Amino acid sequence: MKPVREIMDRELPLVQKNAPVKRVIDLFKRGLSSVIVVNSENEPLGIITKTDIIKKSSKTISSLMTQQLKTIHPEDDILLAHKIMFQNQLRHLPVLKGKKIIGLVRIEDIAAEMQRVEKKNRHFLMYQNAQTIIIVAFIIFLIVYLLLKTLGF
Numbered sequence: 001m002k003p004v005r006e007i008m009d010r011e012l013p014l015v016q017k018n019a020p021v022k023r024v025i026d027l028f029k030r031g032l033s034s035v036i037v038v039n040s041e042n043e044p045l046g047i048i049t050k051t052d053i054i055k056k057s058s059k060t061i062s063s064l065m066t067q068q069l070k071t072i073h074p075e076d077d078i079l080l081a082h083k084i085m086f087q088n089q090l091r092h093l094p095v096l097k098g099k100k101i102i103g104l105v106r107i108e109d110i111a112a113e114m115q116r117v118e119k120k121n122r123h124f125l126m127y128q129n130a131q132t133i134i135i136v137a138f139i140i141f142l143i144v145y146l147l148l149k150t151l152g153f
Helices: 023-031 050-055 078-088 107-151
Strands: 014-016 034-036 044-049 094-097 098-105
Touching: 014 023, 023 034, 023 050, 034 098, 044 050, 044 094, 078 094, 078 107, 098 107
Parallel strands: 014 034
Antiparallel strands: 034 044, 094 098
């Protein structure tokens, strides 16, 4: 499988910890599903999802965000990202290089890549099946030809 860097989103919605909650809500209104909370050095402190906004009623970003971030390295395999997300029931996984956030992988990104690979494998198997049928047909033809030649036809 591909490394995470090939499917991660590099355009990150970042907010400072002291930003107003309205800023996060405005980002969600634009179609985003998660926002990374960062410090002044753009190091991730947490993540806020639409679900956090719905389930928690708070006036501060720090009380809304999930602080125990699970992260992944850009060179890690997509299957590892999927495993981390599945085991921790996550839909968003920040991608870190050192302490800096460089991307975000969403479960939708992983699902799309897995679907692409599955389709590619299906085409390969269909091609392999067609080759096998051609080879078997050729062998049958050859056997019949040799039998007919042996019998004098």
